[in-house]
Amino acid sequence: MAQAEKKRAPRTATEAVERPSGTSDRRPLYFAALLVLADAALVALIIAFVRYTKIDWDAYMSQVDAFLEGERDYTKIDGDTGPLVYPAGFLYVYSAIKFLTGGQVFPAQILFGVLYIVNLSLVLLLYVKTEVLPWWALGLLCLSKRVHSIFVLRLFNDCFAMTLLHAAMVLIIYHKWYLGLIVFSGAVSVKMNVLLFAPSLLLLMVKAMSIKGVFFALFGAAVVQVLLGMPFLLSHPVEYISRAFNFGRVFIHFWSVNFKFVPEKLFVSKELAIALLILHLTTLVVFAHYKWLKHEGGLFGFLHSRFKHAKSILKLFSSQPRPSILSKEHIVTVMFVGNFIGIVCARSLHYQFYSWYFYSLPFLLWKTHFPTPLRIILFLGVELCWNIYPSTAYSSLLLLFLHISILLGIWFSPTEYPYNDKRT
Secondary structure, X not given: OHHHHHHHOOOOHHHHHHOOOOOOOOHHHHHHHHHHHHHHHXXXXXHHHOOOOOOOHHHHHHHXXXXXXXXXXXXXXXXXXXXXXXXXXXXHHHHHHHHHHOOOHHHHHHHHHHHHHHHHHHHHHHHHHHOOOOHHHHHHHHOOHHHHHHHHHHOOOHHHHHHHHHHHHHHHHOOXXXXXXXXXXXXXXXXXXXHHHHHHHHHHHHHHOOHHHHHHHHHHHHHHHHHHHHHHHXXXXXXXXXXXXXXXXXXXXXXXXXXXXXXXXXXXXXXXXXXXXXXXXXXXXXXXXXXXXXXXXXXXXXXXHHHOOOOOHHHHHHOOOOOOOEOHHHHHHHHHHHHHHHHHOOOOOOHHHHHHOHHHHHHHHHHOOOOHHHHHHHHHHHHHHHOOOOXXXXXXXXXXXXXXXXXXXXXXXXXXXXXXXXXX
């Protein structure tokens, strides 16, 4: 079975390049198109026959109403589920939704159904272009009950944030770095969870671009945030920044899907938050040194090679990366694994947060050397944990075990060659 899978889907970008011309397997592309059509029909059936679940929609509309009525003080914009805690892009997106739907749920569900299909199409493009999965495994991307619910029955802003993130990734695998960073910044403006991808993205930029290019790309992303937040920054800057970019929020223990086995007093403590942050950053550094920069001599060797000739700001800006193009597989791997590390180390994951990494799960599982039956079991196990409501100590402990198992599987798997040029 493993040999058959290897023939259908090359494990590395290099293998894909070495495949003789005219022998490319078209089945993933055809199957992906079939999945889009089938899932579109399923989404239509869900909207038609499954009852909508009221959670945050009314709060979103209340916050939009306050914004449209001229309120610019973030501390005074709230809804029935609490204050507004998202950056300004959220308000623009949901103002547009209110304009298109009149604030009515059913037409909004149709809009989110279209969004679901757009997002699925973007994700399938990433998978088809990276060639990590066998064609049939693409079907796993359509099998989540929870994710269908998040999109068309709950109408969460996570859906727009992740769709923009996946659009940014598509641009980046085609090396449209500047435009990709602008779209990435747009995703952050809808919900800050997208920042979990930021360390990986920065590393890839430093590998692929000149330092001057990195600076201007980051500057463009920052300009997007300033422009979107301008109405609030001009009138109530402190209120906007403290609410929209609050990194110290503490989520309610009851609603968390992970770490439910931890006593509530410890769960909300600063000690746990700091410990998980240290673990998160340490794991990122370890993966960067031993996995993502393995072919460049590790993290410190890579930084030395990039900055050793930077004796001045002018020389720093003129320094160039190695004359090679990053492979699509390497870009997606670093982005997905970096985000997943953040998920594993997150103190609290609410049910809608599953959309933050569900679409990366099949990719991550096929980056391991686990046998295919075990990959399927791990995938179904994660899905099961996210469909237990309310979550329990046992379900959250199982979820943590599954997450760690996947991460360890990635750690012990071979590292893909990061460049499109053939290995010498």
